[in-house]
Amino acid sequence: MSTRAEEVLAGDILDEPGADAAAILNEGKDAALRGWVVPAIIGSALLMQTLNATSINNALPAMARALHVEPLRLNLAITMYLLASAVFLPISGWLADRFGAKRILMIAMVLYATASAACGFANSLPQLVAFRLAQGCAGAMMGPVGRLVLLRTTPKNELVGAMSVVTMPALLGPVVGPVLGGAIVTFVSWRWIFFLNLPIAIAGVALVRAFVPNVKEQAVSPIDWRGILLTGFGLAGLIFGFENLGREAMPPVAVAGLFAGGLACLGLYWSHARNNPHAIIDLSIFRIPTFQASVLGGAFFRLVPGATPFLLAMLLQVGFGMTAFAAGLMTFISAVGALVMKTTAPPILRRFGFRTVLIVNGVICSATFMVYALFKLDTPHWLIMVALAVGGFFRSLQFTSLNGMAYADLEQAQMSRGTTTASIAQQFMQSVSIGLAATLLHFLMVARGETHLTAAAVAPAFAIIGAATLLSLFWFLRLPADAGDEMNNRSR
Numbered sequence: 001m002s003t004r005a006e007e008v009l010a011g012d013i014l015d016e017p018g019a020d021a022a023a024i025l026n027e028g029k030d031a032a033l034r035g036w037v038v039p040a041i042i043g044s045a046l047l048m049q050t051l052n053a054t055s056i057n058n059a060l061p062a063m064a065r066a067l068h069v070e071p072l073r074l075n076l077a078i079t080m081y082l083l084a085s086a087v088f089l090p091i092s093g094w095l096a097d098r099f100g101a102k103r104i105l106m107i108a109m110v111l112y113a114t115a116s117a118a119c120g121f122a123n124s125l126p127q128l129v130a131f132r133l134a135q136g137c138a139g140a141m142m143g144p145v146g147r148l149v150l151l152r153t154t155p156k157n158e159l160v161g162a163m164s165v166v167t168m169p170a171l172l173g174p175v176v177g178p179v180l181g182g183a184i185v186t187f188v189s190w191r192w193i194f195f196l197n198l199p200i201a202i203a204g205v206a207l208v209r210a211f212v213p214n215v216k217e218q219a220v221s222p223i224d225w226r227g228i229l230l231t232g233f234g235l236a237g238l239i240f241g242f243e244n245l246g247r248e249a250m251p252p253v254a255v256a257g258l259f260a261g262g263l264a265c266l267g268l269y270w271s272h273a274r275n276n277p278h279a280i281i282d283l284s285i286f287r288i289p290t291f292q293a294s295v296l297g298g299a300f301f302r303l304v305p306g307a308t309p310f311l312l313a314m315l316l317q318v319g320f321g322m323t324a325f326a327a328g329l330m331t332f333i334s335a336v337g338a339l340v341m342k343t344t345a346p347p348i349l350r351r352f353g354f355r356t357v358l359i360v361n362g363v364i365c366s367a368t369f370m371v372y373a374l375f376k377l378d379t380p381h382w383l384i385m386v387a388l389a390v391g392g393f394f395r396s397l398q399f400t401s402l403n404g405m406a407y408a409d410l411e412q413a414q415m416s417r418g419t420t421t422a423s424i425a426q427q428f429m430q431s432v433s434i435g436l437a438a439t440l441l442h443f444l445m446v447a448r449g450e451t452h453l454t455a456a457a458v459a460p461a462f463a464i465i466g467a468a469t470l471l472s473l474f475w476f477l478r479l480p481a482d483a484g485d486e487m488n489n490r491s492r
Contacts, residue, residue, distance in 0.1 A: 039154075041211055042146035044204040045109055048197045049139050052116065053078075055181030055193040057309035058328050061317045062185040067125050071318055071453065075310060075438040076243065080129045082431035083239045084136025086424055087232040090280040092141045093148065093420040094223050101149045102214035106205050108141035113201030120194035143423060149212060151407060151415045178309075178335075182328025227280040230269035235428055237262025242435035281424065282417040285410065290483050291418065293358070294406035295425045297475025301362060301402065302426060303465050304369050305395055306433025308334070311461055312372075312388075314441065319455030320377050333385045337392030338399075345400040354405045354483050357397065358476040362469070364394045370466035373459045405483065437461060 056063075056078065064071040095104050115135035122128035184192045241258035244250045250258075273279035286292050309331070316327040349357055368391040375384055403422075410418045444457040 038212055039150060041204070041207045042105075042150060044200065044207060045105060045142045045146050048109070048112060048116075048200050048204070049142065051177045051180075051200070052135075052193065052197060053177070053309070055177040055184070055196070057313050058178045058181040058317075058324050058331065059185045059190045059193055060310070060313050062324055063128075063190050066190065067123075067128065069125050071314065073125065075434050076125070077128050077132050078310070078434050079239065079243050079431050081132040081136040081139070082427050082434070083236060084133040085140040086235045086239070086427040086431060088137045088140035089424045089427060090228050090231055090420055091223070092145055092423075093417060094221075094280070095141065096145045096148050097221075098223075100214040101145050102208060102212050104141055105145045105149070105212070106208050108138050108145065109201045109204050109208070111138035112142060113197045114138075116194040116197040120191040140423075140427070148415065148419050151419060176332070178328035178330075178332040179325075180328070182323070182325035186323050186325040221278045224276070224278050224280040227269055227272060227276070230265045230272060231281060231424070234262045234265030234269060235424070237265060239428070239431045239435065242432050242439065245435070245439045280417070281421050282414065285414055285418055285421065288409050289479060290354070290405050290408045291410065291422075293475040293479050293483075294402045295422055297358075297472040298402040298406075299425055299429045300472040301365065301398055301469050302429040303433045303436070304365060304469050305399070306430040307437035307461075307465050308369070308391075310434050310437050311441075311458060311465075314453060315372075315375065315455055315458040318453050319458050330381060330385055331388060334388040334392035337389035338396030341393045341396040341400075345397055348397065349401060349404070353481065354401055354408070355476065355479040355481055357401050358405075358479070359473060361394055361398050361401070362472055362476060365391070365398050366466045366469045368394055369469070370463045373462040373466075375455075375459065377455060408483065433465075437465065440464060 060074045061071050063077075064074045067074075092104070112135060115131055115138055118131040119128060119135060122131055180196070181193050184190065237258045237260075239262075241255055241262060244255050244258070269281070270283065273281060273283050286295070312331050313327065316322045316330065317324060322330075352360075368387065371387050372391070375387075406422050407415065407418060440461045441453060441458060444460055445451075445453055448454075448457055450457060
């Protein structure tokens with residue numbers, strides 16, 4: 001943008017003919033970039049992740065056969081990706097501040113696509129897990145850094161709308177992923193699921209380079225290496241603990257040691273961060289009610305979206321015997337419901353406010369998820385698809401509400417570490433949700449005296465996890481009635 005245009009946008013009055021018109025034009029262009037162009041481009045980076053994640057979930061049974069492992073063990077490839085993301089997330093905000101968010105976003109997209117290609121060439125579960133770890137490290141930078149660009153270039157009263165736009169390309173992944181992944185697995189090879197990210201990365205880097213502003217902090221705080229190590233080992237211990245809970249891969253003493261070590265590291269981090277102004281995760285922001293409710297209360301809700309693709313793949317393909325393509329044709333409707341909701345979220349939040357939406361919609365999300373436990377082999381497919389579409393709609397509304405409210409009361413100086421903290425919590429809960437779902441299926445299978453997974457063992461898991469999400473209401477009910485109203489343009 002020219003210097004003269006910047007002066008107009010800064011509020012200077014130019015006494016030249018046509019200056020007002022030029023100012024209005026530039027303001028319009030700036031609003032368009034801020035309102036939908038930049039959010040849509042940032043969403044293209046998230047598209048790679050969601051397309052990959054939803055395709056893999058639908059391909060798990062076929063991948064298990066090709067790699068000669070049990071289907072439940074393939075959840076390790078998903079969990080390790082999320083673990084790497086959670087461990088590497090704390091450094092993403094500092095890198096964006098130090099080197100510029102635009103540059104880091106482009107580098108992350110290239111690294112993610114490269115690691116994806118490596119996953120496509122994996123010939124064993126250990127190889128796949130190793131490449132997924134690399135993919136997770138790159139993915140850790142894309143989401144938080146993209147959101148950081150959005151937060152620093154968008155006024156708060158436009159943020160909910162911008163976040164709805166940024167998630168639309170990302171939601172194409174869940175819409176296209178199950179069908180495309182199922183078709184690839186059924187008619188070609190699961191390896192091509194990973195190769196799909198290459199053209200998306202090329203287009204995404206070109207668009208980011210052309211349109212996304214390079215925002216960074218003027219004064220970059222020193223990097224907190226001790227905090228990164230403590231949070232990394234702490235999260236790794238807990239995630240590995242959940243991953244091996246009740247399994248035969250590790251003795252019970254070792255699993256208990258993982259939990260104890262993880263909790264000890266997080267306790268040491270709490271002691272380290274209390275009086276450290278440069279701590280990688282700013283614990284003081286948890287004193288903000290809206291942020292606390294979004295992250296801590298939202299953690300229980302995130303059990304559902306984290307476990308849904310994995311449980312549906314196990315139910316429809318392993319339990320009901322569907323092909324990956326047939327299962328994908330059914331489950332993609334959930335993402336269609338989520339995509340439809342994105343256009344209605346801002347007016348719903350303006351009308352009812354964050355608190356009311358989170359409470360009422362939280363109950364609806366729990367109920368719709370528990371309904372999945374009623375699916376049987378002879379349940380009409382159209383009825384399953386209706387239930388999945390309704391569930392996707394309301395879960396997406398809850399996601400938008402939680403993500404928007406997290407930043408409602410943060411100051412600009414808190415945005416970087418606030419974004420990092422929220423992202424770590426999200427990735428951690430996704431990892432835990434998949435690990436818990438796999439562990440729950442194992443216990444249900446053992447309780448039924450079965451040696452192989454069946455639909456009867458999968459169904460109760462939906463009811464148990466759905467009921468657990470109601471714990472989030474403890475935080476939502478404590479919110480003030482006008483929580484986050486500034487973001488919704490609601491009068492207090």
